[in-house]
Each structure stands twice: as structure tokens, then as C-alpha cells.
Amino acid sequence: MAQPSNELRPELRLALRERLLQAGVAPRHVRRYLAELADHLADLRAEEERAGRSPADAESAALIRLGGMEELARAMTEKRQLQSWCVRVPWATFGLAPLFLLAGAWSVALFILWSGWKIFLPGADTPFIPQVDEVANLYFQAGRALYFGAPILIGWGIGLVAARQRLKAFWPIASLVPIALLVVTAQVRASRSEVPGGIGHISLKFAWGSSAQSFSVGLYHTLVVLSLLVLVMVLPYLVWRLQRALVRSA
Amino acid sequence: MAGRETNPNFMNGVPELLILRLLQQDEMYGYEIVQAIHTRSEAVIAVGEGVVYPVLHGLERDGALKSRRKTVNGRSRIYYSVTRAGSRRLAGLSEAWTNLAAAIQGMLAGGQHGAAIK
Numbered sequence: 200m201a202q203p204s205n206e207l208r209p210e211l212r213l214a215l216r217e218r219l220l221q222a223g224v225a226p227r228h229v230r231r232y233l234a235e236l237a238d239h240l241a242d243l244r245a246e247e248e249r250a251g252r253s254p255a256d257a258e259s260a261a262l263i264r265l266g267g268m269e270e271l272a273r274a275m276t277e278k279r280q281l282q283s284w285c286v287r288v289p290w291a292t293f294g295l296a297p298l299f300l301l302a303g304a305w306s307v308a309l310f311i312l313w314s315g316w317k318i319f320l321p322g323a324d325t326p327f328i329p330q331v332d333e334v335a336n337l338y339f340q341a342g343r344a345l346y347f348g349a350p351i352l353i354g355w356g357i358g359l360v361a362a363r364q365r366l367k368a369f370w371p372i373a374s375l376v377p378i379a380l381l382v383v384t385a386q387v388r389a390s391r392s393e394v395p396g397g398i399g400h401i402s403l404k405f406a407w408g409s410s411a412q413s414f415s416v417g418l419y420h421t422l423v424v425l426s427l428l429v430l431v432m433v434l435p436y437l438v439w440r441l442q443r444a445l446v447r448s449a
Numbered sequence: 450m451a452g453r454e455t456n457p458n459f460m461n462g463v464p465e466l467l468i469l470r471l472l473q474q475d476e477m478y479g480y481e482i483v484q485a486i487h488t489r490s491e492a493v494i495a496v497g498e499g500v501v502y503p504v505l506h507g508l509e510r511d512g513a514l515k516s517r518r519k520t521v522n523g524r525s526r527i528y529y530s531v532t533r534a535g536s537r538r539l540a541g542l543s544e545a546w547t548n549l550a551a552a553i554q555g556m557l558a559g560g561q562h563g564a565a566i567k
Contacts, residue, residue, distance in 0.1 A: 228506055235479055235502045235527060242480040243498065266499040274500035278507040 207237045214268060220365045222276040223286030232275060240265050285364055292360070293374035297353050301378060304349030305403065309387065311342030313401045316389065325389050326399070350382045354432025362439040371436050372429075379428040381405070383421050462542055464496055464504045469513065469531055469539040476517075476530035479505065505529055513538045 207215075212233055219229045243264050247257035265271070275281060285292040316326035319335035331339065354375050361371040384405040391399045407417040471477060471485050482505075483498050508514040513535035519528050531539065 231527070232502050232506065236499050238478075238524070238526065239480050239483075239498060239502075241524075264498050266497045270497055271499045274497065274503040275506075278503050278510075280510045281503065281506055 207233060207240060208262075211262075211268060212237075215272060217365065218268070218272045219275055220363070222272070223282040223364070224275055225281060225283035226363050228275070228281045236265065236271070283364055285360055285366065285370070289370050293357060293370045297357060297374055297378055298381075300353050301349060301381065304345055304353075305385075308342045308346035308349070309401050309403065311338065311345065312387070312389075313399065315339050315342065316399050316401075324391055326401075327389065346387075350378055350428070351432060353378060355435050358433060358436030358439070361436055368436070368440070371433065375429055375432045376425075379425050379432060382428060383424045462546075463494070464501070465508060465513075466539070466542045466546060467494065467496075468501070468504060468508065468529075469535055469542065472514065472529055472531045473536065473539060476528045478526040478528050482529075508535065511538075 215236075216229055216233060219232070220226065224232075240261050243261035244254075244257050247260045248254065252260060266274075279287075312326055315335060315338045316323070319331060319338065320326055320328060326339070357371050357374050360366075361368075384407060386404050386406055388402050388404060389399060390402075407414060407421050467486050467490075468482060471482055471489075477485065479501050480498075483496060483501055486494055486496055505514060505516075509516055509529070511534075512532060514529045515532050516527050516529050519526055
């Protein structure tokens with residue numbers, strides 16, 4: 200006998216998946232639920248065929264026994280413990296977690312800057328020297344890539360999480376704006392204590408624009424960069440929303 | 450006034466109880482569990498076939514069950530079995546249900562509790 204196909208009908212699979220994700224069920228539970236339902240349906244279909252039904256009748260009987268869309272969805276959405284963290288505690292997922300991630304990435308980037316200064320430029324007053332040897336350059340560039348790349352990657356990660364959970368734009372944007380604000384106002388400063396060969400210090404300060412600019416010019420500059428940065432960070436999420444809108448309208 | 454435990458839904462907790470009881474004896478996958486409930490209850494208890502999985506996922510999330518993927522006859526299945534925490538939960542549920550069943554039986558027989566429902 201041929202092995203029964205273990206696939207849910209595409210329309211049922213799609214509708215159930217969307218319904219569960221929109222209700223906040225964690226994507227891994229949704230994936231597993233759909234796979235288990237497909238296996239279960241294949242078993243039911245095989246059982247009905249063994250009982251003498253035609254393949255078409257066996258399919259219909261199996262679907263009835265499996266349960267309707269409403270029943271299958273409700274059973275899952277009623278289990279609060281199966282909801283994803285970004286639905287249960289969105290303020291932590293979209294508020295605190297990205298800030299902690301950014302703080303961690305920037306701590307590592309600043310450590311790279313500080314240790315590079317200590318290793319490759321022990322006598323220099325600042326680590327921001329344009330001419331350094333190749334190894335030192337690679338080392339400093341790694342830190343720089345982490346410093347500038349981390350916020351973008353965090354932004355894309357937030358967009359991905361929001362898209363996977365079919366979330367509306369509020370939480371990803373509410374999460375990205377503070378991150379972008381930190382990025383555009385952050386200024387890395389290096390100083391060395393006055394004594395000869397003194398200890399180097401790296402610090403992070405937050406300010407509107409540079410000290411050479413007036414407040415209004417600094418604010419304007421900051422807002423322009425902030426808007427561009429938010430746009431870059433939210434771009435994958437926007438592309439996903441656009442794609443969904445196109446699929447729905449088709 | 451002391452709080453009183455209520456039973457808003459008599460079927461509340463039944464699927465969990467039955468699943469934990471079955472899986473304590475042997476590891477099973479979803480389809481096997483539904484068939485076993487149907488057979489062993491002599492078709493008196495019928496659970497929705499697809500809705501058994503949210504119960505399984507919930508129990509696993511609570512630490513009462515664990516699962517593993519196993520390939521049998523060329524088909525990959527997710528088998529569930531009871532953990533130590535699941536055994537404790539089963540004991541608690543069994544006791545609660547035994548007490549409830551005894552109380553209902555007593556009322557139906559018209560004993561001590563029978564007067565209360567006259």
C-alpha cells in the first residue's frame with residue numbers, strides 16, 4: 200500500500216498558522232502543532248482507508264475527526280503558556296532586551312578599543328589615530344564594525360521577531376526609536392590621566408550633535424540621522440508588511 | 450470567610466489526567482494517545498483528535514512531559530513520556546478526581562449529601 204501523504208490541506212494549514220500566530224502562539228509551537236496535525240491526519244486517513252472507504256471519503260472522514268479550524272485554533276490559543284514572550288511581555292522583549300543587547304555589544308566594542316589602545320598604541324594620547332599597522336587596523340575595525348553594526352542587527356532582529364509573530368508596527372517602532380536615539384547621540388571619548396604613561400579611559404557620553412555645532416543645528420542633524428537610521432533598522436519589517444499586503448490584495 | 454474550592458467545569462483537567470495516566474505506562478505519540486483513550490474508556494470518553502496536541506504541548510511546557518522524535522516505519526513521530534514532575538501532577542489530579550467522583554456518587558445515591566439537593 201502506498202504511504203499516505205502527511206500534509207494538511209494548504210488552505211487549512213495557512214489559515215490555522217496565521218490564526219495561531221496572530222493570537223500570539225509561539226512560532227515553534229505553531230510549527231510543531233501543524234506537523235503533528237499533518238501526521239495525525241495521515242494516520243486517520245490510512246485508518247479510514249483500511250476500513251474500506253475510498254481515498255476521497257477517507258480524506259473527508261479524517262478531516263472531520265481531526266476537528267474544524269475553529270476548534271483546533273481555540274484549543275491552542277486557550278493555552279496561555281504556549282504564547283510567545285513577545286506577546287506575553289512585549290515591554291521586556293521589545294523594550295529591555297534590545298537595550299541590554301546594545302549595552303552588551305557596545306561594552307565589547309569599547310573594550311576592543313581600550314585594549315587595542317593599550318596593546319598597539321601604548322604611548323599615544325588617543326586610540327583615534329588614522330595611521331596604524333595592519334593588525335592593529337584589523338583589530339580596531341572589528342570593534343568599529345561591532346559598534347556600528349550591532350544597532351542595525353538588533354533592529355533587523357526586532358523586525359524579524361515582529362514579523363514572525365505577525366505583530367503590528369507599534370512594538371517594533373517603539374523599540375527601535377530609543378535604540379536609534381542612543382546611537383545618534385552617543386559619543387565615544389578617550390582620555391589618559393595626566394601622569395606620564397597614565398591609564399587610558401574610554402567613556403560613552405550622549406549629546407545632541409558635536410560641541411562645535413549650535414544646539415539647533417545639532418538637534419536638526421540628530422533628527423535627520425535618527426530618521427534615516429530608524430528607516431534602515433525597520434526596513435526588513437516594512438518590506439515584509441508590504442509583501443503581505445501585496446499577497447492579500449492578489 | 451474561608452474560600453471554597455469550586456468545580457466550574459467538570460471536564461476541566463480530564464484530558465490532562467487521562468494523558469498523564471496513559472503516558473505513565475508507556476511513551477506514545479498523539480494518534481496512539483487518542484486511540485488508547487477511545488479504546489480503554491470503551492468509547493465513553495471522546496477527546497477531539499486534533500486538540501490533544503495543545504494539551505500535550507502545555508504539559509510539556511509545564512515540565513510534566515518530555516518529548517523525543519523517533520522514526521518508526523519510515524515516519525518521524527514525536528513521542529511523549531511523563532517526567533517526575535508529571536508523576537506528581539498525576540497523583541494530585543487522581544486524588545482530586547477520586548474525591549470528586551466519590552462525592553458525586555454519594556449525592557446520586559442519596560446519602561449524606563443527598564438531602565442537600567432535595
